[in-house]
Amino acid sequence: MRRPMVAGNWKMHGTCASVAELVQGLAKMAIPEGVDVAVFPTSLHIGLVLDHLKGRSILVGAQNCAHEAGQGALTGEVSPTQLQDAGCKLVLVGHSERRQIMGEGNEVLNRKFAAAQVVGLTPILCVGETLEQREAGKTLEVVGQQLDSIIEELGIDAFVNAVIAYEPVWAIGTGLTASPEQAQEVHAAIRAQLAKKNSEVAQGVRLLYGGSVKAANAVELFSMPDIDGGLIGGASLNADEFGAIIRAAGN
Numbered sequence: 001m002r003r004p005m006v007a008g009n010w011k012m013h014g015t016c017a018s019v020a021e022l023v024q025g026l027a028k029m030a031i032p033e034g035v036d037v038a039v040f041p042t043s044l045h046i047g048l049v050l051d052h053l054k055g056r057s058i059l060v061g062a063q064n065c066a067h068e069a070g071q072g073a074l075t076g077e078v079s080p081t082q083l084q085d086a087g088c089k090l091v092l093v094g095h096s097e098r099r100q101i102m103g104e105g106n107e108v109l110n111r112k113f114a115a116a117q118v119v120g121l122t123p124i125l126c127v128g129e130t131l132e133q134r135e136a137g138k139t140l141e142v143v144g145q146q147l148d149s150i151i152e153e154l155g156i157d158a159f160v161n162a163v164i165a166y167e168p169v170w171a172i173g174t175g176l177t178a179s180p181e182q183a184q185e186v187h188a189a190i191r192a193q194l195a196k197k198n199s200e201v202a203q204g205v206r207l208l209y210g211g212s213v214k215a216a217n218a219v220e221l222f223s224m225p226d227i228d229g230g231l232i233g234g235a236s237l238n239a240d241e242f243g244a245i246i247r248a249a250g251n
């Protein structure tokens with residue numbers, strides 16, 4: 001039985017004051033039994049968020065990490081070791097904004113994924129197709145290649161301590177959501193691809209859906225058999241809305 005997870009990606013949002021307010025709202029929330037909740041503030045706000053969430057069962061993660069596990073001469077980067085030392089448990093790897101805007105390709109993402117695991121952080125690997133790719137009928141091929149890159153480089157066991165988020169690029173921040181059936185089709189394909197290498201790993205790995213998830217569509221999405229929760233962007237910036245999505249995962 002996989003534990004559902006709801007993760008909030010705050011992207012490049014927030015000031016010290018607004019983050020403190022958001023996190024105070026989260027700290028008051030009752031988390032349904034059996035649901036893992038995580039938030040991903042900017043690296044600058046990780047300490048502040050951890051302070052406010054002390055004693056609460058909400059995990060904190062980073063939105064990105066360096067491709068080297070340890071410390072060193074790498075201006076502007078934050079290493080997995082430093083994130084782990086600060087109290088992070090998870091890190092996003094390969095969010096489409098980093099793939100597309102920052103130009104991160106599979107090679108560097110494989111290294112980030114591996115570096116995170118070296119220090120015990122759980123990577124959430126984000127995969128997904130653009131609208132053009134979906135319209136060309138290439139969704140499963142594109143997602144399959146993004147996944148294969150990790151499997152070929154690091155082996156199937158890399159997914160024993162990892163989470164995968166399917167995030168169609170056309171649904172991120174656009175208000176367009178994949179239908180539960182569209183999302184389920186891709187999630188089932190991801191699990192089948194992993195199962196070809198190791199069915200136990202495939203059955204155990206959590207697959208989150210991301211792309212304009214809100215309280216209004218979460219129940220339907222989370223009721224699909226291969227959707228184990230969500231990676232939430234915009235809606236995670238509102239404690240009440242995020243709370244409602246978390247409750248949907250607990251149903």
Ligand code: PEP
Binds near residue numbers: 009174175210211231
């Ligand atoms: C995201 O950025 O991971 C995301 C899913 O964003 P949104 O929920 O705003 O579409």
